[in-house]
Amino acid sequence: MALVLHDTLERRDLPFEPLEPPRVRMYNCGPTVYSYAHIGNFCAFMLADLLRRTLEWEGYPVTQVMNITDVGHLTEDDVEAGEDKLVAAALREGKPPRAVADFYLEAFHQDRRALGILDAHHYPRATDHVPGMVEAVRRLLERGHAYEAQGEVYFDITTFPAYGRLSGNTLDELNAGARVAVHAAKRNPRDFALWKRDTRHLMQWDAPWGRGFPGWHIECSVMSMALLGESLDIHTGGEDNIFPHHESEIAQSEALTGRPFVRHWLHTRHLLVDGRKMAKSAGNFHTVRDLLGRGHEGRTVRYLLLSTHYRQQQNFTLAGLDQARAALARLDGFVAWLRERGGESPAAGASTGHEAAAPFHASLDEAGRRFRAALDDDLNASAALAALFDFVNATYRGADAGPAEARAALGFLGDLDRVLGVMRLEAPAGPPAEVRSLLAARAEARSRKDWAASDRLRARVREMGWEVLDGPSGQRPRRL
RNA sequence: GGUGGCGUACCCAAGUGGCCAAGGGGACGGAUUGCAAAUCCGUUAUUCCCGGGUUCAAAUCCCGGCGCCACCUCCA
Structure with a gap:
């Protein structure tokens, strides 16, 4: 095509x-x-x-x-x-x-x-x-x-x-x-x-x-x-x-x-803001720097603009930005999940001798085909994003993702992101030393099943701008 | 006034003649969890602004309304 x-x-x-x-x-x-x-x-x-x-x-x-x-x-x-x-x-x-x-x-x-x-x-x-x-x-x-x-x-x-x-x-x-x-x-x-x-x-x-x-x-x-x-x-x-x-x-x-x-x-097509023509007099006039000033990342604005086909009239809203942020959080979560599964070092993959499972590859190939077909169809980015999210869902659901699949998936995301430009694929910066020491203390408290202390430490970490996700492999800190 | 475009769920948004109407957000129920978060399973449009028509078959085509937007003037 x-x-x-x-x-x-x-x-x-x-x-x-x-x-x-x-x-x-x-x-x-x-x-x-x-x-x-x-x-x-x-x-x-x-x-x-x-x-x-x-x-x-x-x-x-x-x-x-x-x-x-x-x-x-x-x-x-x-x-x-x-x-x-x-x-x-x-x-x-x-x-x-x-x-x-x-x-x-x-x-x-x-x-x-x-x-x-x-x-x-x-x-x-x-x-x-x-x-x-x-x-x-x-x-x-x-x-x-x-x-x-x-x-x-x-x-x-x-x-x-x-x-x-x-x-x-x-x-x-x-x-x-x-x-x-x-x-x-x-x-x-x-x-x-x-x-x-x-x-x-x-x-x-x-x-x-x-x-x-x-x-x-x-x-x-x-x-x-x-x-x-x-x-x-x-x-x-x-x-x-x-x-x-x-x-x-x-x-x-x-x-x-x-x-x-x-x-x-x-x-x-021109976009609308809050369902009306954007105009300074209407009070619905946004610049990029205004939106960044509201605490949004540039990529969130990018995602939102990308999510409507360019020949459709988009209705831009601040609520839409929140939705875009949530959608990106889902992608970020998927990337973190893949990293935990051993996908962080693509170069080291060759030595494992473990090939990605066939159903996984079928899903990845299908997503790649749909993604490209969508873009080929007059830059239908909305449909391309749908293909991406279907891949995310299918991969989570497959539950058989090992290191080989995780690496392949991360590579795939990186490829799609050459077009999308919205993902965070690089290893996220770890928490600062203060947060790390709190986390260490919390891990110790958790080993004693001291849930009160654990929750207290989680709250303190949160105050420092990090949240803690507890999983089978221990604590995972994530920037708020 | 002339011309062009749009109207899909609670919100955003694909789909423009024929598999159950993508996907995201949100909500609700369940699994999991010490509690959360994340994730998973399920539910959330018998229907696509309204009214006619064409067709075996329409959100998709035609006609008529209603609503919104754009260009005709610097404007993305």
Whole structure:
């Protein structure tokens, strides 16, 4: 079975095939670094990470590029206000725009790492690619796809008949909607800006048409082509990017190169929080750092985001985080159980001469097949997790897990976690000396069947942040 | 107003024409335990928003409602 991905443009599932196998070139719409990214933003970044991990797990070498928007996109309203979001943040905080961007970019990387999102290979910043954008605009003008007016440059969408294919917003429908204020310089209300001019804008560059700044969409076309070439295998983003951002990217890029821009378009549905659209005004706005501040681990947030298919509308709740934490605790317990059964040293396994039992292997193979089939089916992580949990249940139930099975199971979990990125497979750090001495005292009390002392010591250990699980092989300390 | 999507148990969430409707959380009963925890066994949707229809067969397809979300405007 091979990987199938839903393509926004074709509106159907397509078998995935790199344009130049086996290398996969993927571009993800990244954050605008004018404030902390929120949980909805990370929903989209998680799709990018899941896709990248799945591709690598399936053996494809991947080159992943995620752009950093640090120019800020100017809107008509912002023009009125004389500032865009990045500039507004700079003014608010009394810093130069680049410093604001640097600050929030670092915050983005911190949050991203907390969620176990792997490093992309490139994080191009729009402000580092302005000369490339100027050149692209110049070529679009040269080819007659753009026109200059009053020191600004607009893309003429009538020169690109396929405009509207991605979003379904055909020219007629767009004109019927007519919700965009007609800009005097535009020939067609739906022409979009390639180069803008506004003397009040703080970030400006020189260009043949005068000092100004790049339009809303050109950065992704230029940076993706600079780093990945003229045709990309995959381009991802949130559903809001479909129009006008990605629609315009296609028009610009293909007008520029005459070649198909992107093979597979993937978009995440926006999530809800507490059943409503997330908004600062609604009081249901979460950032990763807020959630970590509530005592949650990054992997718990990751698990929760992972547990809903990316094209489904997820309802994110704090109660959901608690449930995710409990689910992970079950996996942690399984790992600890396997370790106790002798699975901690895979390398030493060979000498035992004990082969894993056949039923166990059948169960493991079945789980592996289902896991892969689920991911192959348009990244169905929920179904993949179900396969994992079925394996956990079957292994517990089998009760014949010896050292060989335990090692095999741990290896299997490690393999699945290359995609999931949520498990704790490394040997957990043992308790500190103080706790260890309490445990020793408790073991001694238990040998005398002094249950009162045993319970007292257990309570003290608990106060120090550890709980004690008594089993056939003695006490097992576990961090709370 | 135009366009697209969704509505599955107490909560989260797979499944989109045909084996008992995955899985996680929670709850309840039992086993185990000095007591717990963990684990195991069992129970928890005769039914998939509502009403029609197509079909031998529908949560899955069609029609009509109701509710929610998104895009059309910076937005993941």
